[in-house]
Amino acid sequence: MTTPPVTTAPVAPGPLGRWFAEAGERRYTRTRRIPLDALEGWHTDARTGDLVHDRGAFFTVRGLDVSAPEGPVPHWAQPILDQPETGVLGLLVRDFGGRPHVLAQAKPEPGNAGGLQLAPTVQATRSNFTRAHGGRTVPYLRYFRDPPSRGLVADVRQSEQGAWFYRKRNRNMIVRTTEDVEVLPGYRWMTLPRVHALLGAGDVVNMDARSVLACLPPPPGSAGRALHSGREILHWLTGVRSRAGLRTRPVPLRGLPGWHRTEHAVSHDSGRFFDVIAVEVRAGGREVRRWTQPMLRPHGTGIVAFLLTRVDGVPHVLVHAAAEPGSVDEAELTATVCCTPENYDVLPPGARPRFLDEVLAAPPDRVLFDALLSEEGGRFHHALNRYLIVAVDGPGPYEDAGTHRWMTAHQLSALLRHSHYVTVQARTLLTCLRSLTGPDGTLER
């Protein structure tokens, strides 16, 4: 495998780079860690030890008890972020010169490793979205509140990190407009190829943008013949979901087995997995200029990879049907490999993910995509995953264990019209895969 790319965000020179640099002068966050007890507006619940916002807003850090009777780790406990509110990730699309452009914003988040990132047009909480005059505080929100039918491209609630969030969903919306749209400072129309090119160029395109871009319908004529019919895929997934998967039960954060709380963090006794920390944030270009909040800080860099093969010339990726503690409905379709390798040093050998070694040992000429990208910087502190697409000769024996199936990008897109099918990591990879393919769906390398 090639050397990991650097984590800072080298946005290309030229007008785009200048716009990004200028935006970064006005919009920024400075984050520093503080003791958990120094959180303001948050408290430790006297009975449970959960970290709770004083008004019950934002999210809660709870404990979760997880049973996986048929898995290699049959039982564990962990902290988890419980954020029941559904926010809106909205992407505005407009044609200029016959080519679709998306309205991106340059947005900083406290947990970002590299500062400013490209975000969707709108990232709004539910209260922003439903408030009568919400349009005043969140720019462009009005385009998403009652879109005309002809402009509605996608509107679907999608899951986020089921290992860290308890049943979290955000509403991914794409709306096409023909109106003249005022471009505010910090916003910019960009072509899809331009956004795609930035995906592989460092940690620039944020998780929310990658997620909502994955909900774009596939290019017409790009279907190709799939190894398995859609009905077979659903049959397989129904079978996986009907087995005894994970059973979860919220439990107090205080006294969570295997975890301990210090002045600065809730940590696993092994030092692996993640910490719950507290930060103070000072921000420019936002209404609120200073706040404190808990964040989840993972240990180690994750590996998120699709194996890819061509079947009769049509690219297929190997999806993994896997349940996570925060899944709403058992297994979703995720990357072939989606893990933090170091964690398996403290887990039974049987827990080591299938195909991880194959990804790590891939010769450079089989690595089609390779970039360090960060997860949502509003909740996760320096959560970097190395996203890879690795070509293999297939279909081969990869499906033998019943946990993985070869699917086309078109098939994943069809399922993305609905909730509960494709994880946020697989959505990122689908967007990365599109960055490699031409308008007809063929791989460009």
Place this chain on the structure above:
Amino acid sequence: MTTPPVTTAPVAPGPLGRWFAEAGERRYTRTRRIPLDALEGWHTDARTGDLVHDRGAFFTVRGLDVSAPEGPVPHWAQPILDQPETGVLGLLVRDFGGRPHVLAQAKPEPGNAGGLQLAPTVQATRSNFTRAHGGRTVPYLRYFRDPPSRGLVADVRQSEQGAWFYRKRNRNMIVRTTEDVEVLPGYRWMTLPRVHALLGAGDVVNMDARSVLACLPPPPGSAGRALHSGREILHWLTGVRSRAGLRTRPVPLRGLPGWHRTEHAVSHDSGRFFDVIAVEVRAGGREVRRWTQPMLRPHGTGIVAFLLTRVDGVPHVLVHAAAEPGSVDEAELTATVCCTPENYDVLPPGARPRFLDEVLAAPPDRVLFDALLSEEGGRFHHALNRYLIVAVDGPGPYEDAGTHRWMTAHQLSALLRHSHYVTVQARTLLTCLRSLTGPDGTLER
């Protein structure tokens, strides 16, 4: 509205009636109520008061705390059946003389008001289904355990009564075979029109059969132009699901506010809603000849109705997006009206369901379908709902409140390929609607 039909099951005379009568002599259940403390193999949990099976099998009767901050009843508590295992409802289909036939079985259940009913080919628990030699104890199971791709018609986990079950799902499977199939006593090949005719003839076709029949693909060429596109329907449902719906929390059954336990039942203080009771069952034609179990016994007869209108000649039904306490993911699409009217005597006036009065006041010539049908007799004791399809002049103002939308049967069918969309009551009504339509989807009256 016409007089309610009788509840006993007058199966037509002739060979079918004789077969049914003969089956009823071998296969039967006799049920009598017993005190809760007389349950054998079950106990009342010392700490929670929950009714629990000694080996943790079958299901548990728990308490559930429900918050609906934006609803007319913002908070309540209730008992609920928690049955995490996913069972299989399998329907075997085979062509005879060019016409599809389904293999039905005559099956008694302890809670049935009318005794024997027509059930799908297979009703198996997960342990039956996954056991290596499961085929020995459950006839025809082998057809569903690894169906050839060309015979796979449907395989999807569907929800059941969200007011009574906590996140229950069963796997609805339809498999088409070309093999010669031995017809065991108590089983019979029947055409779809034959099953459909029995739907309106009394409480004969059981809930599981109605549910799995709804998962049959619609007749080809029956689509018709819909008032709303599929994308608009998903946008509307995503919007409903993104609002603050129901939040639920398991709580102890003992001391559940508003409920009390007597020797024979856990009941609501008002005498409405339902009781949790205990029964002793003696059965013929089963491996187990005597057992005891808790059951849920509803008070009153429910009204489950679709309003139906024609838009440019295409039949549309008015679906209601509504969350129930046991819903996995907020609102599903249910009947226009789905309630037990008496319950609203003890609830605030604002809770009375929209369109209930319109259904109750419908003149007889607008009532296209009207039958008393029972819900699952393995868990529910004499749970009868009056299923109605009522024609109205539309589309009219029915969608104004944002809670209801007109959809075609074809659109509901498309969503039935996936979980989380169509409730079991709406599935029953979809099957009833199909019983009224010809092969091209036109209404026959």
